Amino acid sequence: MTGQTPILDEFLASIANLVRDRNGAQLQDFLQIEPPLPPTYERMIQELHQQYPPGPQSDTELQRRCEPLVPKTKGGSSWTAFPSFMRMYFTFLRDVNVDNLLETYNLLRALLNQCVLALGDSQNGVVVLETVLYLSKVLARLAMGLDRRPELIAHVLRKEGTDSDASMEKVTLVEKSANVVREAFIKCLTDRSGATGRNARPEGKRKGIYLMANLCLKLLFQCGKLRNAEQMFASISAQSPPLEYFPASQRVTYLYYLGRYLFANNMFYFAKIALQASYNQCHRQAFSQKRLILTYLIPCNIVMGRFPSQRLLHKPEAEGLGQHFEPLCRLIVRGDYLEFRKHLDFSSPTAQWFAKKGLLLTLRNRCEILVWRSLCRKVFVHAGFHGDPQAQAQRGPPPYLYLEKLAVATRWLQTRHKDSTPNGYGEPHPDSIFFGSQTISLPFHPEFAGLDTARSINPSGPDFGMLKEFGDYLAPAGVFDEEGGWHQNPENVLIEAVPDLDYTGYQMNPVGIDHGIVAVPRLLRGYLTHSNPRFAIPGARLRGALPTGFPNVSQTILEHESGDDRVPGWVQPPPPSANGAPRRGGGGGGGGRVVNLSGAKPVGMA
Template sequence: MATTPILDQFLGSLGELVQNRDGGKLQDFLQIEPPLSEIYQQMIAELRQRYPPGSDSDTALQQRCEGLVPKTKGGSSWSAFPTFVRLYFSFMRDVNIENLLETYNLLKGLLNQCVLSLGDSQMGVVVLPTVLYLSKVLAKLAMGLDRRPELIAHILRMEGGSDQENFEKVTLVEKSANVVREAFIKCLTDRSGTPGPHAKPEGKRKGIYLMANLCLKLLFQCGKLRNAEQMFSSISAQSPPLAHFPASQRVTYLYYLGRYLFSNNLFYPAQIALQSAYDQCHRQALSQRNLILTYLIPCNIVMGRFPSQALLQRPEAQGLAEQFDPLCRLIVHGDYLAFREHLSVNSKSAQWFARKGILLTLRNRCEILVWRSFCRKVFIQGGYHGDPQAQAQRGPPPYLYLQKLLMATRWLQRKHNTQPSNGHVNGLAEGEHHGYGSQTIEHPADPEFTGLDDPQNVTKSDNDHEILKKYGDYLASDGYFDEAGNWQDNAPGNLIDGEPELDYQECEFNPYATSTYDDENDQSSLLMQEIESILASLLTQGLMRGYLTHRNPRFAIPGARLRGALPTGFPNVWQTIYAREKEDSHVPGWVKLPEPTATGAAALGGGGRVVNLSGARPVGNQ
């Protein structure tokens, strides 16, 4: 029988580490990432020679690992740990790094068993560093395969169609996140140490945010942000305050929390979380601070707070000025068509925003700010600002006729249609508008559907046989069931419902087509309705102040005598939103230290003063 001196020495060292409850050194011993040192190569050779793959060898190896576990006071043993060590040896012996999918499956099984070992109430904390180490390795492998799926595509095809369908439904990254979430739950629900949600972290609870940050990283990678909602709810209910944990864990957690809130349109709490992450991040961690600013800046832009040039010139803001500065200028300029063009699919800036996952948010949330700037500029140029010579009780308030907004909108549309092509403007004759959607909030056509409006591209097949060949099972099937439920044969090529009695060529089936207008006044009326709707939205959100009149369409600004028309009718966007949101500064998912409150006599008497009532008489006695 072959001797295993290296394996014997390795098992002896593991036993001492477990007995001393030294989890840090235990994690240092259980290495799996190549390149491994020579001592590990010798141990792997001994395993392959003495314990080759097979059930008998695994049983014998399991028996050797049983001696690592000390007996507890209750007489029970830590049964999950010997199985984990045996799987570790099996992994080292059988792993083939050329087969990445097999390596992933073996590593996931090893991590699962390590998480089971973590669940022990007394000894589980010993493997906490090992769980974190294996989770990081599994996450690194899963995200690497997710970025390059061609590396395992041939293996998935060999495994069969059903496995491939399951793989497409639940990716490797999501599977890894599910395993890490189990470790997070065991850390969060640990009952060792001081109980209560506001106690300092002890035992396995020290790993709450380590596992949470890794799980959130995987969920963001695979786009499963909904699965993070339960994590934040559990942390709010059971986690110790975030301030008790190291700065690196706080910054990472607040960064992912801010991104999650931003993706759910909770911009003010997202801004608080991201700002705190940026403030606590080390100044020399430029890449991390750059990543935080990538989401902190658009979060502020949505609320009307633009980045200063001093911020964009900082070392950690390198490359952000060329992305956000043009966007802010377009918002201030008020040209909604130029804004849409800047964030169109073919724009380089839009591609950068899309990679960061903020493109749709900027499109949907910033356009209303563009319209506010547009209305403000039209009011400055063509609005009535009030008569300073008039008495306070007389004279109309400042106002703007919406007809001027309509004319300015038409001017913007003509300004962006100044490049004729074969006598047409953007494929349309001068003065002509296509019938898809609104003229005010008109979006450019999708490139995949370019040319569908051109009548020359609409052709009709002369051979009905081609149509029947393609849609024959629907238009003219081999048979059908009549009203009595009996099967009736049908000659191929005959329409089951017979020839149509009506000519549908003159009917319009396009739900987005607009009606045919006799004059331009009808079109202007629809445009006026849309402008009124936009202004009503701005007034509802508090981004503009005043009222609208419909019969004689105009926007009026009452109460502008003291502050002026512009500050009254167009208040600062950030100050407006901040005044509304600051009343509730609670950030979901962020457990803070409890605020000190006055209790007892100090709360009632003020400052702990003592009142002597020994000489007081009963109420009602003289």
């Protein structure tokens, strides 16, 4: 067909020269697929329609025209995947119908698949690295566009659904695209054409490790398949060169997705380090990118007890974030757990933005612990026993808070929300018992039947059968009064068995499951007493009751978490020791080391 297709002939000659010169960037510029195409490409498409119309024979002839593009060797060319890719490129230009988006997607995915096969060649694959990235980006945009507007292909998907096995999980177009991009990522990661040591600078296809990883992670986050990213991070930890050897744009993007992944898996300390590093390395004028990072860095810090400062929220990149996070922080400080639940209720307009960002469930579950802690602290400040500063160290009780007072404060909050259950709607059920974030309708347990009438039946001598099981709780040997004085109870009289107010319908679970009031590890330092139930704070004489019993949340969490500075998925070169040799963990598998950022300047956090 030479002579009848002058534009195609010239195009093939240019491609052959680029392959011979191993000019991958220029090759990618030639292989355009996005409309509108230049007039030269339109004329070449006309030549393809005239000389190579759709059909097996024409495609075979077109394949034969593409075979000379690969340089010949003594044993013949082994890069057979590239001529097949070029043939599919020409048939794509010839056959694509942009009005049929699903067909366009399938043709483009097949083209990218073939290009990834060409990328796998150990000698020449690096030539198509830029082309693989270009085609991957186009496929990703098309897949995510269709994912946001499923009505465009709903009729086709319904037909496919009737033909497939109903028991099999449906794979979305975005997930299919991520699977193709992941194959390209694997080929870049496992390339052995250049230096392959753990600390060797990236060469050849290894330069594309984080380019392909970032695009694949973007697709996985889009389709909500974060579990599929776990193997990617493990592979990067085991085989990737240090992240700092790659350009800043790749580092910032990768650390952003790594931080979001760690945040979604409740690894907040590591997520904070990754997101903070991403924010610090982001270009100062990239406001939209910085705002995206702050969208997850701020709640990560809130969960860890560190609220955003006004200075941060007034920065250009934080515009609009304050209206979402400031009310949440105020509710945490107030300790009003019912208003907090109402604020983050699924039907609340405020919660819709958090849900869209994938933050709602984490904030609801994790921040309620801080809300209960604030409530407990406020009740202690106003109604707790803070200790006698004049007493000697060996005398007098430690500071404490009667749990009954905490329960009364809880009932007071509930009376302020008479028209709201913890979900925000309707009256609370009379037999409801509040367990953390849930309201469980539960009848009164038969084991405790008769406790309310025990004193009236036998005011001076309680039921000894009951005391046998609950004696240390109901009739202790003695109690401290509100002034801290000790009072003996030799006659085993019931102590505070019947509360002054009837709040049996609002019982609390202070030592129960994860969201119990005092079941907050390290955030409340003290112990519970079964006799005359109280929350006691020992060792408060030196620092005071509040700093001892209610330590700073952020500092407490950082002290506990900062012992291990290795961030999963973040490969860092091993820091040198005093004699210049790598420290422990350097050069081995299982991930690199992360720079300790505990002393770094924060991004305006209070």
